Amino acid sequence: xxxxxxxxxxxANSVDETMENGAEQLLAPAQELAGTKLSNVVEARLAAFxxxxxxxxxxxxxxxxxxxSKSVACKNEKFTAAATEVGKVALSQIMGGITYLDGTxxxxxxxxxxTSTEQAAVVSFSATPCRDGFARGFLWDEGFHQLLVSRWDPxxxxxxxxxxxxxxxxxxWIPREQFIxxxxxxxxxxxxxxxxxxxxxxxxxxxxxxxxLDSGQAPAxxxxxxxxxxxxxxxxxKRTQRAPALHSFxxxxxxxxxxxxxxxxxxxxxxPRANWTSDVADRHVDLYSWIVMMHRVLMKMHQxxxxxxxxxxxxxxxxxxxxxxxxxxxxxxxxxKNHVEAIHWNNATQSFADRGYMEYGGGRSKTQRVDFVQHxxxxxxFPFLLDVLPETFGADKMAAIIDVVKSEKYLMSKAGLRxxxxxxxxxxxxxxxxxxxxxxxxxxxININYLALxxxxxxxxxxxxxxxxxxxxxxxxxxxxxxTITASYEKKGFLFEQYDDKTREGLKxxxxxxxxxxxxxxxxxxx
Numbered sequence: 292x293x294x295x296x297x298x299x300x301x302x303a304n305s306v307d308e309t310m311e312n313g314a315e316q317l318l319a320p321a322q323e324l325a326g327t328k329l330s331n332v333v334e335a336r337l338a339a340f341x342x343x344x345x346x347x348x349x350x351x352x353x354x355x356x357x358x359x360s361k362s363v364a365c366k367n368e369k370f371t372a373a374a375t376e377v378g379k380v381a382l383s384q385i386m387g388g389i390t391y392l393d394g395t396x397x398x399x400x401x402x403x404x405x406t407s408t409e410q411a412a413v414v415s416f417s418a419t420p421c422r423d424g425f426a427r428g429f430l431w432d433e434g435f436h437q438l439l440v441s442r443w444d445p446x447x448x449x450x451x452x453x454x455x456x457x458x459x460x461x462x463x464w465i466p467r468e469q470f471i472x473x474x475x476x477x478x479x480x481x482x483x484x485x486x487x488x489x490x491x492x493x494x495x496x497x498x499x500x501x502x503x504l505d506s507g508q509a510p511a512x513x514x515x516x517x518x519x520x521x522x523x524x525x526x527x528x529k530r531t532q533r534a535p536a537l538h539s540f541x542x543x544x545x546x547x548x549x550x551x552x553x554x555x556x557x558x559x560x561x562x563p564r565a566n567w568t569s570d571v572a573d574r575h576v577d578l579y580s581w582i583v584m585m586h587r588v589l590m591k592m593h594q595x596x597x598x599x600x601x602x603x604x605x606x607x608x609x610x611x612x613x614x615x616x617x618x619x620x621x622x623x624x625x626x627x628k629n630h631v632e633a634i635h636w637n638n639a640t641q642s643f644a645d646r647g648y649m650e651y652g653g654g655r656s657k658t659q660r661v662d663f664v665q666h667x668x669x670x671x672x673f674p675f676l677l678d679v680l681p682e683t684f685g686a687d688k689m690a691a692i693i694d695v696v697k698s699e700k701y702l703m704s705k706a707g708l709r710x711x712x713x714x715x716x717x718x719x720x721x722x723x724x725x726x727x728x729x730x731x732x733x734x735x736x737i738n739i740n741y742l743a744l745x746x747x748x749x750x751x752x753x754x755x756x757x758x759x760x761x762x763x764x765x766x767x768x769x770x771x772x773x774x775t776i777t778a779s780y781e782k783k784g785f786l787f788e789q790y791d792d793k794t795r796e797g798l799k800x801x802x803x804x805x806x807x808x809x810x811x812x813x814x815x816x817x818x
Contacts, residue, residue, distance in 0.1 A: 295324070295325040295326060295329055297320075297321040297324045297325055297329075299317065299320050299321060340379075344378075344379060344382070347442060347443060348378065348442075348811060348812075348814070348815040348817070349815060350370050350374075350375055350378060350814055350815060351369070351370075353370065353814060353815060353816060354368050354369075355368055355369055355370045355371075355374065355770075355773065355814075356368065356766055356769070356770040357770065357774065358705065358767075358770040358771045358773075358774040358775075359705075359774060362774050362778075363774070363777050363778050363781050364377075364773045364774045364777035364778070365770075365773075365774070370814065371777075373777055373780075373781055374773065374777045374814065376780075377776060377777050377780050377786075377810060377811075378810070378811040378814055378815075380780070380786070380804075381439075381786060381804055381807070381808035381809075381810055381811045382439065382443060382808065382811055384786065384802060384804030384808065385418055385436055385439055385440060385804045385805075385808045386440070386443070386444075387422075388418055388419040388420075388421075388422050388426075388804055388805075389416070389417070389418050389419070389440075389447070389451070390415075390416075390417060390418075390419055390426065390427070390428075391414070391415065391416050392414065392415040392416075392417075392427065392428075392469060392471040392472050392474075392475060393412065393413075393414045393415075393471070393472060394412050394413075394471045394472025394473060394474075394475075395409050395410055395411065395412050395413075395471070395472070396409070396410050396413065396466065396469075396470055396471050396484075396486065397409055397410065397470065397481075397484045397485045397486065398410050398466070398485065398486050398488060399485050399486065399487045399488065401488070404487055404488075404489065407484075407485040413457075413458060413471060414454070414457075414471075415428055415454060415455075415458065415469045415471050416450060416451055416454035417433055417451055417454065417455065417469060418432075418433060418436035418437070418440065418451065419805075420432045420436075420788075420800075420803060420804075420805030420806070421788070421800045421801070421802065421803045421804070421805055422802070423800065423801070423802065424800040424803075425800065425805070426475065427468065427469045427470060427471070427475045428455070428468070428469035429467065429468055429469070429492075430455070430465060430466070430467040430468070430492040430493075430495070430496070431467065431492045431493050431495060431558035432495070432738075432805055432806060433451070433455060433495065433496060433499075434493075434494070434495025434496045434497065434498045434499050435495055435498070435738045435741070435805070435806035435809060436499075436805065436806065436808070437451060437452065437496070437498075437499030437502075438498060438499055438502060438741075438809065438812060439808055439809060439811060439812060440499075441499050441502050441503055441506075441508065442502070442812070442817060445503060445506075445508035448499060448503065448508075449503065449508075449509075449513050452496060452499065452500060452517070453513075453516065453517070455496055456496075456517060456520045456521075456524075459520055459523070459524065460488065462488070462527060463523040463524050463526055463527030463528075464488050464527055464531075465492075465524065466486035466488075467486065467490065467491075467492035467556070468483070468486065470483070470484040470486070487544060489531060489543050489544065490543055490544040490555070490556040491528060491531065491532050491542065491543060491556050491578075492556055492558060493557065493558050493577075493581050494524065494528070494581055494584075494585055497521070497584065497585055497588040498584075500517070500521075500588055500592075501587075501588050501591065504588070504591045504592065504595055505591075509592075509595060511595075511596060511599040511600075511603075514592050514595060514596050514599075515596065517592070518589070518592045518593065518596065521585070521588070521589050521592065522589060524585070525582070525585045525586065525589060528540075528581075528582055528585065529582065531543060532578060532582075534570075534571075534573060534574050535570070535571055536574060536634075537630075538579075538626070538627060538630040538634060539574040539579070539634060540574070540575060540578045540579050540582055541570070541573035541574060541575050541578065542554050542556045542557045542573075542575050542578055543556060544556045545564065545568040545573070546568070547568075550727070551727050551728060552564060552566075552568065554575075557575065557577060557578065559577070559669065559670065559710075559731045560728075560730050560731055561727065561728045561729075561730045561731055561732060562668065562669065562670060562710065562711065562731040562732065563664065563666050563668075563711070563723045563732070564645055564647060564664055564670075565645060565646070565647025565648050565649060565664050566647075566648060566649050566650040566659070567647070567648040567650075567659070568647070568648075569647060569648050572646065572647045572648050572661045573645075573646070573647045574634060574635070574645060574646040574647065575645050575670075576631070576634075576635040576643050576644060576645055576670060576671070576673055576674065577645075577669075577670050577673040579627070579631060579634070579635065579673075579674075579679075580631070580673040580674050580676070580677040580679050581673075581677065582627070583624060583627045583628060583631070583677065583679035584677045584678075584679060586620050586623055586624045586627065587624060587678075587679075589620055590616075590617055590620040590621060590624065593613050593616045593617045593620065594617060596613055597613040597614065597617070600613070627679070628679055628680065628681040629681050629683075631643075631674050631679060631680070631681070632680075632681065632684065634646070635674070636688070637663040637665070637716075639663070639665075639716075639717075640663070640665055640667075640716035640717070641688065641691035642667060642671045642691065642692065642695060642716060643670075643671045643672070643673065643674050643675075643692075644663040644664050644665060644666075644670075644671055645663070645664040645670060646661060646662065646663055646664065647661065647662075647664060648660070648661060649661075649662040649663075649664065665715065665716050665717070666711060666712065666715070666716070666721060666723065667695050667701045667702060667711075667712035667714070667715075667716055667721075668702070668709070668710055668711040668712055669708075669710050669711075669731070669736075669739045671695070672692065672695075672696070672739075672743065672746075675692050675746050676739070676742040676743060676745075676746050677742070678746065678749065686754070686756040686757060689750075689754060689756070689757050690756070690757050690760065693747075693750075693757055693760050693761055693764055694760075695712070696708065696743065696747075696764055696768075697760065697763070697764040697767070700712075700713075700714045701714055703764075703767070703768065703771075704735065704771070704792035704793070705771055705775070705792075705795055706735045706771060706772075706775045706790045706791060706792050706793075706794075706795040707735040707737070707740045707768065707771050707772045707775060707790065707792075708735065708739065708740050708743055708768065709733050709734070709735060709792045710731045710732060710733055710734055710735070710736055710739070711723065711724050711731065711732045711733045712724065713725070713733065730789075733792055734789040734790065734791065734792060734798065735775075735789060735790040735791070735792050736789050736806075737772065737776070737790075737806055737807045737809050737810060737813075738806035738809060740768065740772055740813075741806070741809040741812065741813060741818075743768065744765060744768060744769055744772075744813060744818065745818035747761045747762075747764055747765035747768070748765055748816070748818050749818070751765065769813060769816075772810065772813055773810065773813060773814060775790055775795045776790070776807065776810045778795065779795065779796065779797040783797060783801075785797060785801035785802045785803070786801065786802055786803050786804055786805075786807045786808065786810075787799060787800070787801050787803050787807065788800040788801070788803040788805070788807065
């Protein structure tokens, strides 16, 4: 037989004190949610979910290209029930992982940041990457989560973004991990609790904000509240992550631990950067790209506010102020786009790259000099991923970028784009690939693959000379990702944190809806 367990909540003083009446009062609501009545409610809710899911993502209208003859995701160029189920699971786990936290947190103390102080209680409303291993908000992850949530329920997404920006400190810094309240800190080493106010994290929240802006889901009241905060956040980035060279930026907090250089603030923890960190020499192309993107989104905010004010006949002074802000932002964006090539393009490898102190030779002949960091990988793609290339960027250089993306010798694998190429730019094996922690050194991550698909999809409509190559690469990559994630879910019943570029197996934390849930937007071609 079956037993339905129904939970009801009552205030003690609202229940009739007599046994007979009180029992009837408690049982009546339960009987409305038990047996056949419960089954009917569940069926109605499931039908409503399925209808909204199809209306929102339109998977029945989308083409599915099999990456192998044994594809479990595609049949007759349509998504199978298994693939659709993966999409529904991805969405459900993201929405089910949204959490509300309330409590104190810990901040590192200036000037040496080797001690910490417990801070006053705050509240948090955020999605979480993995309810088992990462049951708290992460600044780096959250923008990717909201790319999905904003399509499903824009109001919830706006609420979450407002809560994140409410955590901003007076100087414009936002803590990157939400160790808020004792529950989030339980069983976690104290060194991870403490948030360093000099460390940044990729401003992915603005990716979601841009989706809300472009889809008309950013009302004036919402933008009026956020625009000053986004401006302060951008100013904090430009002030604290600035490198000495003109128009250059570097991630703070890079350090060597257990023999490995980590740049945790970049989100790409062990991805290879310069051999030695230097406040003078480090220049990080991914951070440069994020900062250009921040300018672009802030300009869109001002443009929409100006349009909304104009429609409501607001004062001319606010319109004038907004026009001045737009003009300044447009000028800065143009300057930064024009300099990304001059600062970060390596003609020798035909790719973008970080710059910093590199070691050459060995023994007594070992030398150091400031040079490009020569690897093909996620970092070298960022100006392309975030759409910050100048209009004058050459077709031959664009072709070189796409060649690296589509080549199985470099980034393309049956599982998706590798985080690091096994082949060095100059030929031969890249000795860092698959080494040491091997976290961002070859494994496939869905968030960056999503950005790559978005860039390739955009490119097919804007660059005639390389549109065909971009389109072919897009279709191959999309098929590989969908098949990999669907097959892994069918085999193990989980979405994973990352995927092996050789075996296509899911790896690390599970169930990791997190940014792996972007597979649903990949199926829906929602970029």
